[in-house]
Amino acid sequence: MNVSTALRILKDEGFKYTEKREDLVTLFAKEKRYLSARDVLIHMQKSYPGMSVDTIYRNLTLFKDLEILEETEWNGEKRYRLSCSTNHHHHHLICLQCGKTRQIESCPMEDMPVGDSEFKVTGHKFEVYGECGECQAQ
Incomplete structure (x- = not known):
């Protein structure tokens, strides 16, 4: 998955484009690793100081539901990464x-x-x- 594919999925599913959503997807594309909601919040608040943890969780849940992000859990905390671009089972x-x-x-x-x-x-x-x-x- 890449940024343009993720944004196209959002558009195709009827969700509005926002710069914040693009920045969120771009963060995952650059990091190429699992991130916690806290990791995402810290990064996003650099550009959007008023961004709330609720906004982060809403978008992480949306992106997971649309299969833009994959979710796992370790140490009792959910973590997210950009979905793999391969379609084969792995x-x-x-x-x-x-x-x-x-x-x-x-x-x-x-x-x-x-x-x-x-x-x-x-x-x-x-x-x-x-x-x-x-x-x-x-």
């Missing part, structure tokens, strides 16, 4: 220090037979947490 390695991600191309569900005829799997999520090489070196 999972992520996530650095718990800096929030950077890397794709895992294989899926562990392929090797895990569910085998329950009364349960239909409709989706799953697989994330591996640790420290990236840069954070280990620090």
